[in-house]
Structure formats: structure tokens, C-alpha cells
Amino acid sequence: MKMMAVMFAASMLLTSCYSYTSVVGSGAQGNNKTTEWNHYIIYGLAPVGVSDSKQMAGGAENYTVHTRQSFVNGLISAITFGIYTPTTTTVTK
Template sequence: MKKVILATVIAATVMTGCARQTFIMSPAPQTKTAELNKSQPFFVSGIGQHKTVDAAKLCGGADNVAKVEVQQTFVNGLLSVVTFGIYTPRQARVFCK
């Protein structure tokens, strides 16, 4: 029984991965803290779903947006594995100048 649990934990750890998409809008210095740092829920691996973040509105104009990131963290991947892909969250961040 212990071997089965250990094998399941190892498989879950190996199958979860981190992924990050970064969109740099301006090479100018940005704030160190994100204006938005929000977990966005997706279901069934996000098939046919989309979420929208208005970065220009958050930063007070499109010229003030420095960087936008979308990331699947280790915890997000682990939640996805535990729920068999039914719940697959992603982390969204917006950085302003």
C-alpha cells in the first residue's frame, strides 16, 4: 500500500509542470509589485474558455502597461492533477510602469 501511495505522489509531482507566458509591452522599469495578481479558474483544461484582463484600465492607459504574465504554478498544476483536469487554474499578473 505504501508503494502505491508513493508511486502516485511521484507521478503527480512529475506530471505537474510550470508554464509562464510573459508579454513585455515596454522595456522601461516597472513596479516590483503587480497591480493585479489573480488566480483565474478554468475547467476541463480550459477547453473553449477564455479570460480577459483589461491591463490598460488597471494601469491608467495602454502606455503605462509594462508587462503581463500568465503562469501555471506548481500548485496550479497539482490542483489540476488532483482533480483529474476538471479544475485547472492559472495565475494572471499585470505590472505597470
């Protein structure tokens, strides 16, 4: 019973990868996706290289921007003890 409680608590605590979505204009009209990584240091406090969603959209007026910390991003952040903290941005046109 204790093991199940520990597993449940761990599964709830490990689901905290953040994600946010921005809709520009009417939002994505198709399935054309462009993905880039954003580079931060010191637990994400200092940006080193951040993608430009407007440039990624390639002049489109309607698109959706989804920025998240994926499992791979979180793994890299954990391995580097938060010194390097990447995120992923996907623009859908």
C-alpha cells in the first residue's frame, strides 16, 4: 500500500512540465509546423537564444505558437542541474 501511495505521489509531482499556447489572428489554418529550441541558463532566468515566432511563421497572418518544456528538455535541464534549461517552440500555420 505504501508503494502505491509513493508511486501515485511521484506521478503527480512529475507531470509539471509547463506549456503555453498563443493564437495569432484566427490561429493555425493548416498543419505546417516549424519547431525550434529556446536556450536559457540558470533555471531559465537568463535567455541565451530565443526563437522568433514571427520569423518562424514566415509571414503568415494566422498561426498558433506552442511553447513547452518537453521531456527531453527537462532531462537535459536535470542532467545539467538547471545550468542549461532549454524549451521548445512550435509554430503551426
